[in-house]
Amino acid sequence: MKKILSLLVLAMGLSVFTACDNDEVPVNGYIETTEEGSSSMVLKGYVSSSQGFSILQPSGFAAPVYIKDGKLYGKFFDFIRTSDTRLDAMTTVPESGNWESEAGIYDKTTYWARYGGSVYKYIKLRVAYIDGNNVGIEYVVSSHTTDRPNSNSNMENPDQTAWELEIPHLDNNNFYAPHTVKFEGKTYMNLAVEWNSTLRHANWVAFYFDSNTARSRVSRGDNWAWDPVIPTSLNPVQESDHKMDGYDKGHLCASSDRLYSTEANDQTFFYSNISPMTHRFNSGFWTGVEERVRNWGRSTVSTTFDKVYVTKGGTLNNLLKNFIGKYAGNDGVTPYTNAEGLNRHKIAVPAYYFTAVLAEKDGKYQAIAFLVEHDDDQPLSPTTSELKSKVVSIDELEKFTGLDFFCNLSDEVEEAIESTVDVNLWEW
Numbered sequence: 001m002k003k004i005l006s007l008l009v010l011a012m013g014l015s016v017f018t019a020c021d022n023d024e025v026p027v028n029g030y031i032e033t034t035e036e037g038s039s040s041m042v043l044k045g046y047v048s049s050s051q052g053f054s055i056l057q058p059s060g061f062a063a064p065v066y067i068k069d070g071k072l073y074g075k076f077f078d079f080i081r082t083s084d085t086r087l088d089a090m091t092t093v094p095e096s097g098n099w100e101s102e103a104g105i106y107d108k109t110t111y112w113a114r115y116g117g118s119v120y121k122y123i124k125l126r127v128a129y130i131d132g133n134n135v136g137i138e139y140v141v142s143s144h145t146t147d148r149p150n151s152n153s154n155m156e157n158p159d160q161t162a163w164e165l166e167i168p169h170l171d172n173n174n175f176y177a178p179h180t181v182k183f184e185g186k187t188y189m190n191l192a193v194e195w196n197s198t199l200r201h202a203n204w205v206a207f208y209f210d211s212n213t214a215r216s217r218v219s220r221g222d223n224w225a226w227d228p229v230i231p232t233s234l235n236p237v238q239e240s241d242h243k244m245d246g247y248d249k250g251h252l253c254a255s256s257d258r259l260y261s262t263e264a265n266d267q268t269f270f271y272s273n274i275s276p277m278t279h280r281f282n283s284g285f286w287t288g289v290e291e292r293v294r295n296w297g298r299s300t301v302s303t304t305f306d307k308v309y310v311t312k313g314g315t316l317n318n319l320l321k322n323f324i325g326k327y328a329g330n331d332g333v334t335p336y337t338n339a340e341g342l343n344r345h346k347i348a349v350p351a352y353y354f355t356a357v358l359a360e361k362d363g364k365y366q367a368i369a370f371l372v373e374h375d376d377d378q379p380l381s382p383t384t385s386e387l388k389s390k391v392v393s394i395d396e397l398e399k400f401t402g403l404d405f406f407c408n409l410s411d412e413v414e415e416a417i418e419s420t421v422d423v424n425l426w427e428w
Contacts, residue, residue: 031128031136034086038140040128043067046105047133058123058141061115062160065123067135071102072125076155076163078114078410079103085110087124093144101363105135116155116410120146150414152407161189165358166206166309169404170194174203177229177272181264188213190264191253193227193272196316197234199348200241204313204403205252205273209297210306215260216298224249227272237271241345246325246335250277252312254290257297275314276349277374279329284380286353289370292387293355296426304427309358309406314350314374317402323349326376350374354397356405358417366425367406367417369397384428394418 031040044052045067055064065074072079078099084090090110103111107130113123122144128136152169154162161178162170170176171194178192191207207213226236242249252273258264267273277286297308319341328334337349356369370390372378379386394405395418406414 031138033138034126035088035124035138035140038087038138040136040138043135043137044133046070046130046135051133056123056137056139058139060141061121061123062163063115065113065125067105068102071104072111072113073102074113074115076116077101078116080112080114081106082110082112085126087126087138087140090124093122093142093146105130116150150407150411152404154408161192163408164189164192164206164208164309165360165406165408166208166311167192167408168194168204168206168311169407171203175230175234177227179229179267179270181261181267183212183261183264186212188264190258190267191273193230193270195227195230195234195272196348199316199319199342200235200237200346201275201316201348201350202252202272202313203316204311206309206311207253207257208310209257209294209300209308211300211303213258213260213264214298214300214308218259218262218265220255220259221262221265221269223266224269224271225266227270230272237274237345237347239271241271241347242274242276244331244333245276245343245345246278246329246331246333247276247343247349248279248282248329250275250282250286252314253310254294256290257294257310275353276335276343276347277353278325278327278335278376280327280376280380281374281378285372285378285382285386288379288382288387289353289355289372289390292428293357293370296357296359299427305359305361307360309360311356311403311405313354313401313403314348315352315354315401316348316350318351318400320349320351320374352400354401356394356397358406358409365409365413365417366422367394368421368423368426369394369405371397371400388423388428391421391423393421 044054055066057064063076080097080099109127111125115121122142124140126138128138154170175195179190181188181190193205194203196203253268255268258268299305320337321341322339323337325335343349352373354371358367369392371392372390
């Protein structure tokens with residue numbers, strides 16, 4: 001009897017070991033390690049994020065790596081595939097090569113992941129297996145770093161909203177006020193303002209369109225209020241500061257740009273987002289620019305673009321000085337400014353308004369900008385050719401305004417898209 005039991009135990013043990021050896025994916029998600037000290041995890045979302053989703057975000061990295069559309073992706077990461085099969089064979093970070101914003105996932109394949117903060121930091125990754133929605137990952141955070149030639153980025157700012165691509169390089173003399181919105185279970189960066197308390201005017205307002213924020217679900221509101229994020233000690237503006245001055249309360253981020261939720265729309269009525277514009281300019285040429293940019297933004301719903309980043313404002317370095325309007329405003333008052341470019345309520349009146357636009361599709365970027373003189377003689381219903389006549393490159397706009405747009409892009413991409421502009425890349 002003892003001999004029979006021993007044979008049964010031996011047979012059972014052999015069957016267990018045989019099953020383990022033949023499994024393509026080890027039991028309990030076990031991942032063989034190929035470098036001492038490496039870690040492992042299962043990245044979910046290979047087939048569909050609805051079947052499960054997870055991220056890889058080691059300590060010291062402010063943004064994650066995850067699976068997007070069946071590929072390795074990270075907002076501030078680039079990837080390069082190697083020919084090695086083990087992590088311990090990856091001894092040298094590639095100084096050059098085809099670093100890409102996403103990488104196809106292949107079984108038994110290794111990658112370098114490069115994180116673009118103030119310096120480049122690296123992660124070594126190995127795909128141990130692919131099993132349905134799950135990808136087994138072995139990884140090691142490299143101790144190697146390299147200088148990142150992007151000193152103009154906002155990556156050192158502790159507020160991660162400042163890392164968004166629509167945010168220009170922050171001016172520490174002004175107050176940065178980001179505004180988020182919770183919509184359908186997710187938090188969105190709705191719009192951000194850089195407030196110049198001396199001139200009582202935004203240095204710029206920035207926001208983005210994607211397939212959710214570009215939706216039109218609610219009606220325009222009318223909830224005028226001071227910006228609750230900006231301290232009242234910083235020269236706030238109230239409704240009385242926009243009365244009997246001959247100017248419209250001109251939106252920078254238009255109400256119609258934020259119609260995906262009531263809260264998002266309400267934030268466009270903060271006085272920090274308002275600029276004194278003459279009525280003919282606000283309802284005429286400026287509206288034409290807004291509509292054109294909004295059409296590009298809403299094309300994210302139809303996937304022409306994945307995301308459209310927008311920065312808008314008036315030239316606080318070039319104000320409308322000693323101005324007397326040709327036409328009275330809706331309040332019957334003729335608008336004017338003093339020798340400093342301020343209206344009767346001591347609010348700055350820009351001599352020009354601008355819009356900088358960055359569009360993203362499949363990790364590729366293109367950019368365009370408008371620079372329009374604050375002039376009542378601008379066409380009231382601008383044609384396509386009249387709109388195109390106000391197009392400038394991002395570099396030209398930066399020189400004119402003194403602002404640094406899209407500074408969080410890598411320098412290589414930033415330099416390529418900002419130096420020239422091709423109007424034929426955009427639908428008119």
